[in-house]
Amino acid sequence: MVYDSSATRARLLDAAYDEFVSHGLAGARVDRIAKAAPANKQAIYAYFGSKDELFDAVLGARLRVLADMVPFTPSDLGAYAGALFDAFVDDPGLIRLTQWKALERPEASAGELEAHLEKAREVAEARGATLEAAMDALMIALSAAQAWLFTPPAIRNPGGADEQTRRLRHREAVVAAVGAMTDRLLPPGERSGSAGEA
Structure with a gap:
């Protein structure tokens, strides 16, 4: 099976969006995001660096979608x-x-x-x-x-x-x-x- 890193990243962004909307930045948990993705928790740090950077990536992605719409x-x-x-x-x-x-x-x-x-x-x-x-x-x-x-x-x-x-x-x-x-x-x-x- 070929591993699709772009699909994993997209799933993490979607799961993180739901988590941040519900709990904010301080209350969000990377464990829950990884479980919802589903993905390895280490993938979050590999793709985004930190929870703060993941939040920025989620917000930026959603604002780009809004700008397109x-x-x-x-x-x-x-x-x-x-x-x-x-x-x-x-x-x-x-x-x-x-x-x-x-x-x-x-x-x-x-x-x-x-x-x-x-x-x-x-x-x-x-x-x-x-x-x-x-x-x-x-x-x-x-x-x-x-x-x-x-x-x-x-x-x-x-x-x-x-x-x-x-x-x-x-x-x-x-x-x-x-x-x-x-x-x-x-x-x-x-x-x-x-x-x-x-």
Whole structure:
């Protein structure tokens, strides 16, 4: 039988995702990850180096999948927020993973910082705005896309409507609110400074 190391690595990433979503970085156990994979525990260290590096690999892999699923539309942050909302609702584990990261390792990595700056630069260029204003708009769009999952069901659906109907209405509100906010913060054609300015 031919040993497929790429398959083992993929199984470890999937098992680690479930473990980190459930327990965070501090509470996750490599023994459980290896058992769920299934794989030898030493494979984790061989492929990833440490539990911290495995967490980074899992988060990076999931964010790449998200980026592939949700194309960034710098000229239409409302549409981007709506697409993000759909992706987060379909895979709420990603939000939990990023919450664990924020709680346990709140500092931004160089990769995270550059990814956000790149998006903000694209928004600034598309809307003729400052980098600072573009980053504000981007942060608000990201927050709006996640709000549904941060809110208890009884609060987000106070009238007891059909859950699917209520979710679609909330999505419409996210798109409309982010679109209106973008127009307020980043008026089309009004350049308040250089797009590279912070």
